[in-house]
Amino acid sequence: MRRCTALAFALLLALPALAGTPGLSSQEQQISAAVEAGRQDAVALLGRLVEQNSGTYHHAGVDAVANLLRPEFEALGFRVEWKPMTHTGRAGHLVATHRGNGRGKRMLLIGHLDTVFEPDSPFTGFRIEGNRAIGPGVGDDKGGVAVMLLALRAMHAAGALAPADITVVLTGDEEDVGQPVAQARADLIAAGKRSDVALDFENLSHADGRDMGSIARRSSNTWTLTVRGETGHSSGIFSASMGDGAAFELARILAAFRSELPEPNLTFNVGLLGGGEQAAFDAGKTRLAASGKDNVVPPVALARGDFRTLSAEQTRRVGEKMRAIVSRHLPRTNATLEIDENYPPMAPTAGNRALLAKLNAINRDLELEEMGELDPLSRGAGDISFVAADVDGLVGMGASGGNSHADGEYVELDSIPRQATRAALLMHRLAQAPH
The missing domain is CATH 3.40.630.10 (Zn peptidases)
Structure with a gap:
């Protein structure tokens, strides 16, 4: 009162x-x-x-x-x-x-x-x-x-x-x-x-x-990239039997993201990456353990990041562009891209x-x-x-x-x-x- x-x-x-x-x-x-x-x-x-x-x-x-x-x-x-x-x-x-x-x-x-x-x-x-x-x-x-x-x-x-x-x-x-x-x-x-x-x-x-x-x-979306390739002695890198290895394939994809994705109201980032003879994320995908040797072509490379958009249509379009970039594999490599749409725009x-x-x-x-x-x-x-x-x-x-x-x-x-x-x-x- x-x-x-x-x-x-x-x-x-x-x-x-x-x-x-x-x-x-x-x-x-x-x-x-x-x-x-x-x-x-x-x-x-x-x-x-x-x-x-x-x-x-x-x-x-x-x-x-x-x-x-x-x-x-x-x-x-x-x-x-x-x-x-x-x-x-x-x-x-x-x-x-x-x-x-x-x-x-x-x-x-x-x-x-x-x-x-x-x-x-x-x-x-x-x-x-x-x-x-x-x-x-x-x-x-x-x-x-x-x-x-x-x-x-x-x-x-x-x-x-x-x-x-x-x-x-x-x-x-x-x-x-x-x-x-x-x-x-x-x-x-x-x-x-x-x-x-x-x-x-x-x-x-x-x-x-x-x-x-x-x-x-803007939205908040996360992406996870998993790259696989042949492994063996580094003297065989880029040969017909060895191919380019997982690390170069990962580098190609990220470089293409940087050059091909930019557009108004879009930002994208690589928050975590690594590769080697062995590489794996932890359960929360906030840490990555990797090991390898200078003279071994890495068979696995991983990367994780985010991208943010201003409309649902932009989210869809950017996701399609990212998948198209990933699909252009270097010799004897493969890669998969997972996208999680966490917060919509x-x-x-x-x-x-x-x-x-x-x-x-x-x-x-x-x-x-x-x-x-x-x-x-x-x-x-x-x-x-x-x-x-x-x-x-x-x-x-x-x-x-x-x-x-x-x-x-x-x-x-x-x-x-x-x-x-x-x-x-x-x-x-x-x-x-x-x-």
Whole structure:
């Protein structure tokens, strides 16, 4: 009761200060004031989330973060479910559902519970230095979850949440999706099919010091190349009976990838390679053991890497080009290419651009600078891509910061209320638009 009374008092104090934003309705001014009144609670929640380690493989830690968040959503009238993912080798997902009046846009809010920092990471704890909050996962994605909840709390305080139809999916394995992917993302995909709009609360992006809107994300695909050839004394290399050997065939393929594959919005990489008399990947294909001699032609060579695309059509086309290159074998060699499509692309669409235009209308009403389109080369893959074929979407609704996935990861504290205000007003307006 004290918290509600204090919030109401803060709202009354804040309303006169918002008289200079004539583009906002009276209720929208209340939403903006509620964000300001709740910013300290949001930072306190962020600290609790960061202090609880939730590395992707620390299942108990991911569960614990979900348990911290469950009452936060329930207090706002959401029905909260925990979706165990032991069958995919991961902890699980938190799904929270708020039923409104059924008339507005059905919204899907996406974030994640896990981080790249496992319990043995030396980067621990939560601290504030000036305008920065620092800690493992503070931006990716615990800051985004804090922004999400601050926005929802502000809508609730202003009476704007009641009519809104919102589903929240916080995955527990965004940093390393469980296998098979179809099962690991079944709940998210199903939520996307029930929605009209998706908002991804990962980090806000910048270009030239400006907040940017992100309407696209590229795919994440892995490839594995296995090359076989004849073996014997090196004096016989390139002969009719020996051929060119596995190492030269591997080199030919990789050189052809470099010269023939480049095109706009595509990147590709070789992350691991080796060959010799013996060569084998470990079970996770993140390590490779190889042995050989200078005077023995290697019978086996292996390589593994990734490639990223902006559309499903580009993924298909690049895969076909890679297979065609692999098929042009050097004498007495053979090679096979396996491609795993892990994260699909989120292509830039007219619907996504229209959603960014709605956000920019809010920026004008708040007297904030309009947000341009972020170059998709500047973002990695993410969960929103699994629903991109079914809904319009925006990426980067979370906090602004830096050093993501590294020691010293931080968020800028003043970005939390700015992003929460944008998100809350966008959700409020979408809840009033017919679906």
